[in-house]
Amino acid sequence: MATPFLSLNHIAFHVTNGVALLQKLVNKFQFHLFAMRITETAQQFAVKKGAAIFVVNEKPKSGVATAQQWALWQANRLGLNQECTDLSCIPFNDALPRACPELDLLYDICPSCSVDTASNVSFEVEDVGSLCKQLHAHGCQILIPPTEIHDDSGCVIYSVIKSIVGNISHTLIDRSRYKGEFLPGFQVIDSPAIPSGLTEITHFDHVTYACPQGSSTQILKWYEKCFGFQRFQLHQEESAEGGFVISDDGIGLRLSAMQYWKCSKMALTLVAPSKVPDCRFVLAESLPGQGRNQVDTFLEQHGGAGIQHVALYTPDIIATARAFYCAGVQFVTPPPAYYTEPGKEEEIRAVGQDLQLLSQLGVLLDTDVSNKGEGRGCRGMVENRRHLMQIFTKPIFSEETFFLELIQRQGASGFGEGNIRALWHAVQAFIDQKEHVQSS
Numbered sequence: 001m002a003t004p005f006l007s008l009n010h011i012a013f014h015v016t017n018g019v020a021l022l023q024k025l026v027n028k029f030q031f032h033l034f035a036m037r038i039t040e041t042a043q044q045f046a047v048k049k050g051a052a053i054f055v056v057n058e059k060p061k062s063g064v065a066t067a068q069q070w071a072l073w074q075a076n077r078l079g080l081n082q083e084c085t086d087l088s089c090i091p092f093n094d095a096l097p098r099a100c101p102e103l104d105l106l107y108d109i110c111p112s113c114s115v116d117t118a119s120n121v122s123f124e125v126e127d128v129g130s131l132c133k134q135l136h137a138h139g140c141q142i143l144i145p146p147t148e149i150h151d152d153s154g155c156v157i158y159s160v161i162k163s164i165v166g167n168i169s170h171t172l173i174d175r176s177r178y179k180g181e182f183l184p185g186f187q188v189i190d191s192p193a194i195p196s197g198l199t200e201i202t203h204f205d206h207v208t209y210a211c212p213q214g215s216s217t218q219i220l221k222w223y224e225k226c227f228g229f230q231r232f233q234l235h236q237e238e239s240a241e242g243g244f245v246i247s248d249d250g251i252g253l254r255l256s257a258m259q260y261w262k263c264s265k266m267a268l269t270l271v272a273p274s275k276v277p278d279c280r281f282v283l284a285e286s287l288p289g290q291g292r293n294q295v296d297t298f299l300e301q302h303g304g305a306g307i308q309h310v311a312l313y314t315p316d317i318i319a320t321a322r323a324f325y326c327a328g329v330q331f332v333t334p335p336p337a338y339y340t341e342p343g344k345e346e347e348i349r350a351v352g353q354d355l356q357l358l359s360q361l362g363v364l365l366d367t368d369v370s371n372k373g374e375g376r377g378c379r380g381m382v383e384n385r386r387h388l389m390q391i392f393t394k395p396i397f398s399e400e401t402f403f404l405e406l407i408q409r410q411g412a413s414g415f416g417e418g419n420i421r422a423l424w425h426a427v428q429a430f431i432d433q434k435e436h437v438q439s440s
């Protein structure tokens with residue numbers, strides 16, 4: 001099946017204290033608050049930087065709706081008999097967790113997750129109705145059936161479907177008949193000039209899911225069947241069945257990745273749409289019998305699978321990381337040996353970067369040779385000039401769950417093994433130290 005997606009629209013959080021997360025995103029990560037929706041029962045904030053949009057939803061104090069409340073609410077929405085409280089009479093109604101009618105949340109459902117979480121990835125699509133029909137036929141749970149919302153700037157149709165991964169849901173939005181800045185129901189905040197600051201983020205590079213052991217193959221198949229995603233080789237040594245496995249040096253990690261091709265509205269009308277991958281999805285699972293590790297810590301503290309991190313693309317990682325540091329963002333520290341590994345200095349120098357600068361900030365640099373022959377503008381370049389740089393924040397919430405990544409790619413479309421190892425050790429050192437402090 002060809003991908004029905006135009007592009008990623010936003011990623012949404014559900015947290016107990018919406019204003020606290022909003023402040024963190026605005027003051028530390030220098031996102032711009034551009035739209036919000038405050039009602040008696042809901043608080044939703046939209047922030048952006050470049051094309052990267054986060055929606056912060058504050059969780060209701062009252063909890064999740066009862067089955068009966070939900071059925072009535074759905075019946076009401078669909079114009080069915082108000083007395084209809086039998087769930088089976090409503091199309092697409094077998095879904096759990098349920099949307100909270102008393103919460104009056106738009107474009108999302110509140111996930112059944114007791115801790116703060118990033119749980120929704122929302123895509124722009126061309127035709128919500130027919131996509132939902134297809135998904136329903138595939139056995140996909142539809143949490144909110146296609147719903148139309150208007151305001152003065154036009155209308156959108158959206159639907160929310162449940163992913164097979166943990167608490168993740170996907171909102172599908174057709175905003176082709178909407179002229180406003182974000183989505184109907186949100187009040188756009190006037191600001192004459194959006195300050196760009198010293199930091200630049202252009203888009204979401206990838207989203208990494210923490211998955212239970214042995215689940216990746218099924219997840220890949222589900223996204224392929226439902227959304228037309230394709231497997232993407234994140235490392236040259238990856239196998240088709242097992243993904244990319246690292247199982248030494250205290251690491252027990254299996255990674256695999258998938259992507260879809262972004263379509264511009266223009267491209268849809270052409271015979272051969274231009275092939276540009278949009279945000280990619282990385283699946284991370286731990287390996288059996290390898291001891292404590294960050295993926296299992298995530299699953300435990302999050303209460304199941306979910307979004308472990310989101311990578312923000314920056315064209316200048318040094319400037320952005322430095323500005324984030326100054327604003328109080330905390331990053332995990334790479335293992336000290338990372339920068340003194342044999343050949344690291346040469347590797348860094350060969351691509352014109354400064355070892356001192358990278359190590360002061362904790363930015364990782366790795367070369368990636370997995371994209372041979374992809375023709376992404378790097379033909380003729382010396383192989384080792386394709387590189388990527390990454391840096392990872394400490395967890396954003398009080399649990400060791402969700403964190404953010406900054407990434408800058410120079411011709412490298414995959415991931416470097418050295419960086420994955422360093423990330424693993426950096427995150428692990430942070431978790432172990434936190435647990436040590438808590439137990440002493």
Ligand SMILES: O=C(O)C(=O)Cc1ccc(O)cc1
Pocket residue numbers: 208253255282284294295308311390405415419420423424
């Ligand atoms: O390197 C990256 O940015 C990844 O996304 C791969 C990855 C995913 C999960 C981990 O716990 C460690 C590494």
Ligand SMILES: [Fe+2]
Pocket residue numbers: 206208309311405
């Ligand atoms: Fe990542």
